[in-house]
Amino acid sequence: MLELRGATVNYGNFSAVQQADISVEEGDIVVLLGANGAGKSTTFRAISGLVRLVSGEILFKGDSIDGKSPDKIVQMGIVQCAEDRKLFPQMSVEQNLMMGAYVHRKNKKQIRKSLEEVYELFPILYDKRTNFAHSLSGGQQQMLAIGRALMSKPKVMLLDEPSTGLAPLVVEQMFKSIQQINNNGTTILLAEQNAKVALSIATKGYVYENGSIAVEGKPKELFSNEKVRKAYLGA
Amino acid sequence: MDILLQQLFNGLTIGSVYSLVALGLTLVYGILHIPNFAHGALYMLGGYLTLTMMVYFGMNYWVSILISILTVGLISVLMERIVFHPLRHSTPIQHKVAAIGILLFLEAVAQLIWGPDFREMSTPYGQAVTLGGVTFTWQRLIIVVSAIGVMVLLYLFLKKTFTGSTIIAMAQNREGASLVGINTNKVAILTFFVAGALAAIGASLSSPINLVFPGMGHLVILKAFVIIIIGGMGSIPGAILGGYILGFAESIGATYISADYKDIIAFVLLIAILSIKPQGIFAKGVA
Numbered sequence: 001m002l003e004l005r006g007a008t009v010n011y012g013n014f015s016a017v018q019q020a021d022i023s024v025e026e027g028d029i030v031v032l033l034g035a036n037g038a039g040k041s042t043t044f045r046a047i048s049g050l051v052r053l054v055s056g057e058i059l060f061k062g063d064s065i066d067g068k069s070p071d072k073i074v075q076m077g078i079v080q081c082a083e084d085r086k087l088f089p090q091m092s093v094e095q096n097l098m099m100g101a102y103v104h105r106k107n108k109k110q111i112r113k114s115l116e117e118v119y120e121l122f123p124i125l126y127d128k129r130t131n132f133a134h135s136l137s138g139g140q141q142q143m144l145a146i147g148r149a150l151m152s153k154p155k156v157m158l159l160d161e162p163s164t165g166l167a168p169l170v171v172e173q174m175f176k177s178i179q180q181i182n183n184n185g186t187t188i189l190l191a192e193q194n195a196k197v198a199l200s201i202a203t204k205g206y207v208y209e210n211g212s213i214a215v216e217g218k219p220k221e222l223f224s225n226e227k228v229r230k231a232y233l234g235a
Numbered sequence: 236m237d238i239l240l241q242q243l244f245n246g247l248t249i250g251s252v253y254s255l256v257a258l259g260l261t262l263v264y265g266i267l268h269i270p271n272f273a274h275g276a277l278y279m280l281g282g283y284l285t286l287t288m289m290v291y292f293g294m295n296y297w298v299s300i301l302i303s304i305l306t307v308g309l310i311s312v313l314m315e316r317i318v319f320h321p322l323r324h325s326t327p328i329q330h331k332v333a334a335i336g337i338l339l340f341l342e343a344v345a346q347l348i349w350g351p352d353f354r355e356m357s358t359p360y361g362q363a364v365t366l367g368g369v370t371f372t373w374q375r376l377i378i379v380v381s382a383i384g385v386m387v388l389l390y391l392f393l394k395k396t397f398t399g400s401t402i403i404a405m406a407q408n409r410e411g412a413s414l415v416g417i418n419t420n421k422v423a424i425l426t427f428f429v430a431g432a433l434a435a436i437g438a439s440l441s442s443p444i445n446l447v448f449p450g451m452g453h454l455v456i457l458k459a460f461v462i463i464i465i466g467g468m469g470s471i472p473g474a475i476l477g478g479y480i481l482g483f484a485e486s487i488g489a490t491y492i493s494a495d496y497k498d499i500i501a502f503v504l505l506i507a508i509l510s511i512k513p514q515g516i517f518a519k520g521v522a
Contacts, residue, residue, distance in 0.1 A: 048414060074416030086411030088404050098397075099404050103416040105397040152416060 001026045001187055002047070002078070002156050006056035009042050016042040018212045019056065024156065024189055024204075029182050031198045032191040033222075033232055034208030040191035041083060042211075044158045047189075048080045049073045060156075075103050077155035083164060083191075085145040089134035093125055096133050096144055100151030111151070118147040121177060139170040146177070156187045163194050175201055195232035199223065207232070237368040242486045248375045248444070250482020251382030255437035256455055257462040257474040258389065259430030264469050265406025266426050267319060269327050272334040274434060275456025276341035281307045281435030282447040283349055286356050296359055300439040304432045310341075311431025312424050320423065345449045358443035378440045385436055386475060389429070393471065402426050406469055454498060461505045466517050473517030480504070 002024040009017040017039040024030045032040045045051045047058055049070040058066045065073060088096050097118060101111045119126040122143040128136060133144060142162055149157055159178065163171040171194065179201050182188050192198035199205055199219040207215040207228055215225055222228045256278055263271045281303050288299030318333050360373035392399035405412040405422045413419055438451070445451070462481055466473020481501055489497040508516065 050410065050413065069418065070413035071416045071418040074414065079416075080414050082410070082414065086408050086414055088407040088411060090407055091403070095400070099400060099412075099417075100415050102397060102401070148415065 001028075001061060002189065003059040004043070004047075004056065005059070007043070007046060007053050007058060008055045009039075009046050009051055010054050011042075011051075016211055017046065020213055022189075022206055022213070024187060026155075026187055027182070027185075028203045029178070029188045029190060029201055031195075031202040031205040031219075032189070032208060033193070033195050033198065033205060033228075034191075035193070035231075038208035039211040040208055041160055043208075044080055044082070044160050044189075044191060047073070047078060047158060071103075074152055074154075077153075078158065079149045079152045079154040079156075080158040081142075081145045081149045081160060081162065083160040085141050087133040087141060087144060087148070089132065091133060092130050093133060093136070093144055094129040096148050097125070097151050100148030103152050110153075114151050114153060118150055121150070121180065122147055138165045139167070139174070142166065142174065143177070146181070150181065150186075154186055156189060157181065159188060159190045161191055161193065163192065163197070171197065193232075195228075238490060239487075240367070240369050242490045243483065244369050244371055244375070246483035246486035247479070248371075248378050248482070249441075249485060250479035251379050252437045252441040252478075253455070253458055253462055253481050254475045254478025255382055255385065255433050255440075257459040257466070257478050258386070258471065259433035259437075260456075260459045261463045261466070261469055261471060261474040262402060262406075262426050262433075263430045264463065265402065266315075266423050267330055269330045269334065270460055270463065270468075271430075272331065272456070273314060273337035273341065274430065274459065275452030276338045276345075277307050277311055277431050277434040277452075278438045278455055279345060279449060279452035280310060280341060281431075281438035282356070282442045282451055283345060284435070285439040285442065286354060286447050287349075289356065300436065303435045303439050307435035308428040308431040311427040311434075315423055315427040320420070342449050342452075349449070351449060354447045356442040356447055361443070372444075374443050378444070381436070381440055385433070389433075390471075398425070402429070458501045461501045464505060465508050465515055467515035470515070470517040473515065476517070 004020050004022040007017060007020045008015065020043060032043065034040050042051065046053055049068050049072070053066050057064050060076060060078060065076065088099060091099070097115055098111065101114055104110055124140055125143055125147055128140065133141065136144060146159070146162065162174055162178065166174065175197050178188060178190065190198060199222060202219050205217065205219055205222045206213050207222070215222065215228055217225070256274070260270060260274050263274065284303035284306050285299045288294045288302050289296060314337055318337060319330065322329055322333060358374045360377055363370055363372050393403055401412065401417045401422045402425065404417060405419055409419060412422065458481060462477035463474055465480070466477035481504065484504055485497050485500050488500045
């Protein structure tokens with residue numbers, strides 16, 4: 001469904017991602033593991049059209065999408081929840097969600113329906129719907145970011161470190177929600193440092209090291225890989 | 236008492252014009268993240284275009300304003316496309332220098348076309364009326380009513396429509412706007428058009444009670460800067476309220492302190508408010 005072939009991204013002289021090959025099938029939860037600065041976020045930025053590839057290509061349903069503008073990519077059905085959430089701080093929770101449905105702005109009925117679905121998934125957002133986004137706690141902001149992304153009815157959702165800064169209990173809840181979103185039919189590409197929890201829900205994983213993919217495989221294989229265990233699982 | 240009422244009405248008149256200009260400035264600030272120094276030149280062009288349509292083409296006042304709105308809106312969009320858009324990845328200082336360049340360029344163009352003279356714009360609404368002890372010309376009433384009407388429409392557009400909300404969304408988080416599927420290029424164009432239109436409306440409404448000349452935008456734009464600093468950069472209610480605060484302060488100051496010092500009041504107000512509340516009255520909690 002989504003495929004990166006030899007994707008390479010540079011920031012000036014610095015090469016952030018080199019020759020990344022990633023393949024995501026419909027219905028998958030694919031996890032990108034790796035330390036800070038290993039290239040996970042840059043990969044996401046490239047898929048969303050926020051940075052350009054210097055070489056390689058990104059295919060969505062077999063068609064090349066690199067060079068397309070970020071808004072076109074959302075229209076095609078790939079949406080990203082960035083690590084810093086990128087909410088609209090001075091808008092209410094509900095306005096943020098409504099903006100998430102921007103690509104479906106002509107279809108009021110569907111927006112209502114999506115809104116109900118998001119409130120069902122994250123009831124706390126309904127309780128806080130009139131509050132400004134900046135007044136929410138970290139966990140609630142993350143839920144809002146995911147909810148806003150869901151409003152666009154994505155086929156693929158890119159989740160960049162949704163567990164950052166959240167309490168362990170909230171993290172567990174967050175991953176349950178992600179799994180539920182996946183069960184409802186959205187393919188998920190997840191970047192995480194919390195390898196244990198992430199791999200427990202994943203169908204496949206890639207491990208980044210200094211901008212390249214060092215190891216890839218099924219969660220089971222990654223769990224048993226000596227290198228991965230040492231670096232990310234603390235065992 | 237009558238004098239006070241009269242001055243309050245005058246304050247409402249100039250405050251309306253200040254608010255319109257400051258609104259455009261604050262909207263564009265949301266896109267550029269610098270105050271657009273060239274905004275005053277748009278105001279000046281708005282005055283000249285309305286005047287030209289009326290005097291040289293013999294058009295009706297309202298038709299002239301409409302043409303002025305569309306033309307200045309378009310010039311504002313060109314400004315964004317030709318100058319600011321190519322600079323979008325550069326540092327703020329380059330935007331500032333570019334804005335000053337546009338200002339000087341547009342003023343030189345105005346001098347070339349219309350000459351340096353002060354001109355009068357005659358209005359079909361020059362008769363005076365007295366109402367409850369306050370004497371005013373119909374023109375002043377038209378300024379207040381039209382400005383408030385425009386602001387209400389703008390508010391509804393920004394808050395109640397998807398297209399209008401994109402302007403606010405982009406001001407609050409540019410990448411966030413991209414990631415929900417908003418085309419930020421289109422939003423920038425729309426914002427500059429609205430800002431240019433607001434400047435043209437402000438100038439066309441106020442020119443009959445002031446004068447039209449190449450430097451007519453200078454003082455207005457400086458005061459609009461003061462207003463958006465006082466109201467909080469990028470804040471819409473702040474721009475409206477700040478405009479009226481300044482309008483009232485000026486007209487009351489002119490009567491009870493000295494008319495000679497009228498134009499200094501804005502800057503004294505700026506210093507006073509920034510000493511007490513450095514982030515502005517309506518400053519945003521989060522960037």
